[in-house]
Amino acid sequence: MAGNTFGEIFRVTTWGESHGKAVGVVIDGVLPGVSLTDTDIQKELDRRRPGQSAVSTSRNETDTVQILSGIFEGKTTGTPISLVVYNADHDSSAYDALSDTPRPGHADFGYIQKYGIRDHRGGGRSSGRETVGRVAAGAVAKKILSGFGIHIVCHTTQIGSIKASPDILNDLPFEGILENIEKNSVRCADLAAAVLMEAEVLAAREKGDSVGGIVEGLIRGVPAGLGEPVFDKLDADLAKAIMSIGAVKGFEIGGGFEAAEKFGSEFNDAFEIKDGKVMTKTNHAGGILGGISTGNMIRFRAAIKPTPSVSVTQETVDLANNTSVKINILGRHDPVIAPRFVPVGEAMAAIVILDHLMRNEALRSLSHSMRV
Amino acid sequence: MAGNTFGEIFRVTTWGESHGKAVGVVIDGVLPGVSLTDTDIQKELDRRRPGQSAVSTSRNETDTVQILSGIFEGKTTGTPISLVVYNADHDSSAYDALSDTPRPGHADFGYIQKYGIRDHRGGGRSSGRETVGRVAAGAVAKKILSGFGIHIVCHTTQIGSIKASPDILNDLPFEGILENIEKNSVRCADLAAAVLMEAEVLAAREKGDSVGGIVEGLIRGVPAGLGEPVFDKLDADLAKAIMSIGAVKGFEIGGGFEAAEKFGSEFNDAFEIKDGKVMTKTNHAGGILGGISTGNMIRFRAAIKPTPSVSVTQETVDLANNTSVKINILGRHDPVIAPRFVPVGEAMAAIVILDHLMRNEALRSLSHSMRV
């Protein structure tokens, strides 16, 4: 109800504030008997970690995860996994000046209106630091999904005016994208475009500004039949999961907004039999029809706004005095969010797919063994 | 879990198949004491009804709603409202030929994979007819929201290559949009563009084809503070609600995908005090920041694919014989979905906003009366 939990069977509850003692997550509905170590989780947290390049904030956290429950002798037991990452000590004094002046583009104003009180230090609960819990839970989901042959990758396809080449991306196999995004700081699989993107980000940073971007997600190996057909369509749940990540302003599945300009005869994907399996010749649907997976690659895109924390002067209001004021946001911030969205988007997609895999299983397995 | 229910406090459960006996909805969590009659619901169902113009299917249903519970002496009692619309008798024989050949662009293949059985008559549960229940529930939500000064409208902004003029739309007040969309069959508030859109649809229909479109939604009067800040962000829940409507391939809030090309300094909305109230000068955020409403107009867009039922020859497979086949889908179908999406989109948006209004209220009201 208060919205800190996601998922129906595989349930993830995150907690923690940016400058509080710790951030963390409780994961319920974990399959028992899965081999799981700190390393499985730490490697995803390391991908999420700030301070890794010139295009991200220089705030440096080691973000070491501790597993507090749910694992016995290296395996999951089916009981909740509690993960905690203690925050380093921060100087929060810079934020005191902002306690009554909501920052443009940030959640500050909504929190004040909603709760009447907020932990304003470092953005508090609305900070991107909340995603530590998501990424940790996503690491668990990814590990389990890999046992069913399901793999996920997100990659940056646009930053500001620079777009990755669709032709280059189409020629890359799934593994090629996985590899390439770790070769540059913007996590773009088109390595030539990546160079231009990095320049775009640094130019904005020079001016104390920030840029937006687009990230694409690919999910391979999802069997046909996942997703509930009415409200909990697989793409509806993916949309919610992705839109729940801060800074996301749009979501597309398959053809997305291009569908508006298409005719039915060109947008429909013809079915064919390929290697004995029913597939579609094209994939404008993005792997989901009527809310249910078709067995094709799932393909979605997220539009990510430019970082709202910019050091140029901005207009806002002083809520204590009900006056207009100008502010300059100090500190070092990410000049672009898209590359840091990548591990978070993968985590949320993994959570949605695993949750639906489990939701579908009761139906599938029991209806096979029933005798009525 | 099986996904036929939407909402946390204001909970809507739809049921029914296209060619079954009836379709309907149970609405739980209704505020008591609200004046509500058949007419409140019937008028929205009439807006949804097919057979109203040349751009929609000629299937004609009277779609008369019956209220079976939850109303006493013209007022809601707080108990569940059960609404039923009996289906007219249909000749379902045309669908028998399609029982083993999934129609491209439709949910058929997914249903067969998921359930091993499906009611293929008229699309069964995956038919657009399921939205009768959504629109009926949305009518109840809209009536209640009007008591809090909250109003919703959806309108078509693009069909195929024809786009409504942003300038004309910007000059129209909210009421102007409400009025204009009832003046043409494509529900476009730019009356000149509407004429071109109608021609675009009829041209496609002539060829046995269909076209896609874009619909914009506006929600006026939402107080600041609605939405839960982490997973159940107001825009995340709107995204899910809208993406759960068949044929929707994309969702944007505020600036949407255009945000990718913007700098932070231009995309951020400056706060100002206007008539004693904190507002933003621009509204790139679309009325929601960090998942919480800001008090500004909420503005979203949905991309809607062309109707998958087209009468041109299509390739598919015969699942019974595992062979490739060609099919021609008979019958009369909507050559465009966007205009018929309008009342459904409004209904889902109303359900989301009312649900969050109720979710927020326990917090708001109790924290004011507490003495700790």
Add this chain to the structure above:
Amino acid sequence: MAGNTFGEIFRVTTWGESHGKAVGVVIDGVLPGVSLTDTDIQKELDRRRPGQSAVSTSRNETDTVQILSGIFEGKTTGTPISLVVYNADHDSSAYDALSDTPRPGHADFGYIQKYGIRDHRGGGRSSGRETVGRVAAGAVAKKILSGFGIHIVCHTTQIGSIKASPDILNDLPFEGILENIEKNSVRCADLAAAVLMEAEVLAAREKGDSVGGIVEGLIRGVPAGLGEPVFDKLDADLAKAIMSIGAVKGFEIGGGFEAAEKFGSEFNDAFEIKDGKVMTKTNHAGGILGGISTGNMIRFRAAIKPTPSVSVTQETVDLANNTSVKINILGRHDPVIAPRFVPVGEAMAAIVILDHLMRNEALRSLSHSMRV
């Protein structure tokens, strides 16, 4: 949230008022491919129906169920099953006098306080008539459970001061109890005690009074491993399900309140191997340990208060005038509830067991097929 839905995967939503147009239920999460006809449901509704004997109210309803969705060619499709039972026309005028005077022992006062409005005709939503939906849903659950070898029976063990003989009950096999309860109007499997119970009820009825009772439930064939170990223990969910039935004042599992007087050494059930299967020698646990089924017979008991509608003069208050008044409740009412509880208790137990069977299955099935 508003509490008209029960279950997590197998989800039952009831609706309807006693003197409204109809009562009904929507069942979501139904396994596909189950043979199901009107008869499967009607036979349970017939067991619930009033007017069947001298110990129940003479109000006579035919209670004919209509299946509106979710069945295709005699089989469930996995989509929601909507069931409706239209109410006969009633003369509700007798209740008008009671609109401001809450009946002692009834929910009237709470409804007025909670909603500020209520449908007082025949008890409205708080009427036992609401259980029509439960019993209909329970019939579906029972049919599915039978496909997994799971069967349920409830039987009256006490009415007023008359108790069934524990020895006679112990000597009866499960099928013997099933048969015997249909041989008398109080649904007691001890046929000699049944005669005395019937006399007890009729004596109370003569005086315009009513009597309480105890019903025992037995669930056979539940495999070991159902139930979630912390909050959603199988016995906790059974307790909630049974306590949610009107008039129930207590719930026991296995030894129940007698456990208070026992030593650990006598209450613990020793494990043994019987026919190659791990069983317990005694069953003080009632088939559930730590919230998880053990594979033994599940055994619970419910305490049922005497019908609150009695025709003797009672004291209450007139809420309109804030004065004390005396009332005599007119009309013909059940002089005992326990026998009519039997089909409702079976229905709720069936819903709980099926729901947990499905909840457990995702875990069980996936953890077997995983390769991590």
Add this chain to the structure above:
Amino acid sequence: MAGNTFGEIFRVTTWGESHGKAVGVVIDGVLPGVSLTDTDIQKELDRRRPGQSAVSTSRNETDTVQILSGIFEGKTTGTPISLVVYNADHDSSAYDALSDTPRPGHADFGYIQKYGIRDHRGGGRSSGRETVGRVAAGAVAKKILSGFGIHIVCHTTQIGSIKASPDILNDLPFEGILENIEKNSVRCADLAAAVLMEAEVLAAREKGDSVGGIVEGLIRGVPAGLGEPVFDKLDADLAKAIMSIGAVKGFEIGGGFEAAEKFGSEFNDAFEIKDGKVMTKTNHAGGILGGISTGNMIRFRAAIKPTPSVSVTQETVDLANNTSVKINILGRHDPVIAPRFVPVGEAMAAIVILDHLMRNEALRSLSHSMRV
């Protein structure tokens, strides 16, 4: 779904194993602006702590709580409160011998059947240590409820054959019970009976045995109108909450099982006007009618089985070898559970009442401010 979360709006998720690194809880849906310190929580944990007297286990844990999130400058912020209690280092080697031999009366066998794997050290997740999280969350609920004038107490009324005197209990005001239970180790408000109860426990302990008991709960100050009328009746949710605590075998509200022997004319509670407020003359209902609170004192009872860990020789099976074996459970265990149930029962009752207070508020507050 996996059952580690309780509550709809005020949501409590516990995690942790007895001999794992820590146990804890995440509390979501907390009202903002409540003054809350470590001390509020620690004092309840101290009441729950083992090693406090001769009637409890001598295992001694300091159980110091750490607040990791959700509090800012001494007040709740409305974001999740994460609480952790690190476990002391334990020697778990004694449990290794029991990994394949399920202890009678314990959850061991169910866990093995359900998960195929379990952390057997100290009972793992099924240990009473899980209740640390419940008591910590209950402390937060109690603090908030006190701001609305709602208070809860549980007290032991029976241990083995020794019963507290109903007359003495009736003469004690609510505060008297609160005070008296802290005066003796069995938490009995009848101080004379307490002496006999202590002797009963010690006698059992001498023999390596254990005894059962009954605890009564009283909830004062609950306004009329809480509880949802059909499935989520206030007493049904209390029953589930209490039955979800390990070792509870029965639940009664108000008259409970005695209702079976009563006539309607004697069991009904007459309404009267007292100090201008509608109350009932008697309280056989236990403060709840039709699932909704009446404004009277809520009164429930729980039957608690004798501790299953007894040191007398017991029969069980070796699952690895499929043979019968005898075991002696070593270590020091509580010879009675009832007194230690007291703070846990209070915690669960507090969680249920606060959750329903919040659930009711959206309805109550919005229906007052609506204009339709």
